[in-house]
Amino acid sequence: MIYADYNGSAPLSREVKDYLFKRLEKGPFANPNAIHYLGSKTLMGMENARAVCAKILGADVPQIIFTSGATEGITTVFHSILSGLNPARDQKKTIVTCGLEHSAVINTAAFYKSQGFNVHCNPVQENGIVDFVALKKYLEAYHTEVALVAIMAANNETGVIQPYKEINEVCQKYSLPYLCDTTQFIGKTEFNFKESNVDYAVCSGHKLGAMTGTGILLAKDPTTIKPLIIGGGQEHGHRGGTQHYLGNETLAVALNSLPELFKHVPELVRARIAFEKKVKAAHPEVVILGEAAERLATTTYISYPGIHGQAVQIELESNDIFVTTSSACSDNMPVTSKVLRAMGVSDDVGRGVVRISLCLGSNPETYAELATHLIKAYDKLKKVKSY
Ligand code: PLP
Numbered sequence: 001m002i003y004a005d006y007n008g009s010a011p012l013s014r015e016v017k018d019y020l021f022k023r024l025e026k027g028p029f030a031n032p033n034a035i036h037y038l039g040s041k042t043l044m045g046m047e048n049a050r051a052v053c054a055k056i057l058g059a060d061v062p063q064i065i066f067t068s069g070a071t072e073g074i075t076t077v078f079h080s081i082l083s084g085l086n087p088a089r090d091q092k093k094t095i096v097t098c099g100l101e102h103s104a105v106i107n108t109a110a111f112y113k114s115q116g117f118n119v120h121c122n123p124v125q126e127n128g129i130v131d132f133v134a135l136k137k138y139l140e141a142y143h144t145e146v147a148l149v150a151i152m153a154a155n156n157e158t159g160v161i162q163p164y165k166e167i168n169e170v171c172q173k174y175s176l177p178y179l180c181d182t183t184q185f186i187g188k189t190e191f192n193f194k195e196s197n198v199d200y201a202v203c204s205g206h207k208l209g210a211m212t213g214t215g216i217l218l219a220k221d222p223t224t225i226k227p228l229i230i231g232g233g234q235e236h237g238h239r240g241g242t243q244h245y246l247g248n249e250t251l252a253v254a255l256n257s258l259p260e261l262f263k264h265v266p267e268l269v270r271a272r273i274a275f276e277k278k279v280k281a282a283h284p285e286v287v288i289l290g291e292a293a294e295r296l297a298t299t300t301y302i303s304y305p306g307i308h309g310q311a312v313q314i315e316l317e318s319n320d321i322f323v324t325t326s327s328a329c330s331d332n333m334p335v336t337s338k339v340l341r342a343m344g345v346s347d348d349v350g351r352g353v354v355r356i357s358l359c360l361g362s363n364p365e366t367y368a369e370l371a372t373h374l375i376k377a378y379d380k381l382k383k384v385k386s387y
Pocket residue numbers: 007008068069070071072102104152154155156181183184203204205206215327
């Protein structure tokens with residue numbers, strides 16, 4: 001079996017499973033906000049986990065806010081910045097984003113648009129990188145109207161890395177709050193929150209091998225955070241509700257294994273490039289989306305125009321290989337994804353894509369196996385082209 005949908009969700013890592021087996025046996029299980037002995041012990045475990053997360057992510061401990069995942073972190077930032085503004089009265093009422101963003105950003109921006117805010121969707125280049133020149137020009141001209149900038153660090157479909165450091169420089173120059181969606185970036189490449197200097201970043205446990213339903217919102221100035229969930233003032237008032245302490249501990253375990261995994265990046269990149277070359281040599285018709293840009297080590301978004309991506313997916317699945325046709329959330333819509341439309345990709349290419357995403361712990365030899373199976377799938381399916 002080859003699981004090749006790590007950008008969708010990563011299975012629990014071996015380290016996390018080992019940790020959980022022991023942890024479930026030993027306890028403690030108590031409300032970390034209770035002041036009795038078991039509560040304090042639980043709190044201590046969770047706060048140790050927070051300290052580990054802070055260290056690995058290059059943040060101060062108070063900058064780590066535990067959430068249920070990246071969507072919650074993103075929505076919290078929108079709420080924190082925009083709920084204090086009145087779009088009918090205030091000059092600052094524009095959200096700047098781009099067509100590459102995940103629905104967690106796009107749909108939240110659309111919600112605020114329905115509340116009277118403006119959304120400026122910055123153009124994207126054919127190579128899958130946001131058009132930085134256009135963005136800079138826009139921010140220089142309209143910074144007095146901009147309330148929030150939300151542009152990701154790495155795209156979930158193509159794996160293309162975005163110029164988030166340059167974007168941040170412009171945002172800092174004009175004191176514009178910058179939310180960088182680092183959901184796909186953290187865990188696949190090195191990230192240091194302080195060095196990045198972005199105002200807000202997010203992390204999702206289920207992309208890292210930690211438990212689903214966990215995540216971190218990183219806030220440069222945590223006092224800017226207004227809770228989306230008010231409740232009993234947990235997480236220093238930033239996120240109400242009893243914390244998912246077990247899950248938060250698994251976040252620390254998963255993040256802690258990253259420095260060792262980063263050593264595998266060069267070998268994985270070589271294996272991925274060899275895989276792509278091999279498939280292209282056998283089938284010169286294939287297109288690799290975002291090929292010319294810098295990409296995450298473990299993502300390939302590949303299309304054979306005329307062969308529907310879902311046909312390829314089913315063919316691979318009959319050999320126990322699990323891929324997706326775009327992001328998991330839009331897999332049930334057999335149309336060119338909005339990310340590819342933003343890149344100006346034709347439907348001919350867009351309907352043929354499959355996304356192959358591994359993790360830094362994957363055996364590089366997996367790529368050789370994937371090449372064999374993908375070439376076979378295309379050999380078979382090109383005889384009965386589906387569109
Ligand atoms: N942002 C990006 C780029 C993603 O890929 C995802 C998940 O696919 C999310 C946000 C949402 O993450 P979560 O499932 O943790 O809410």
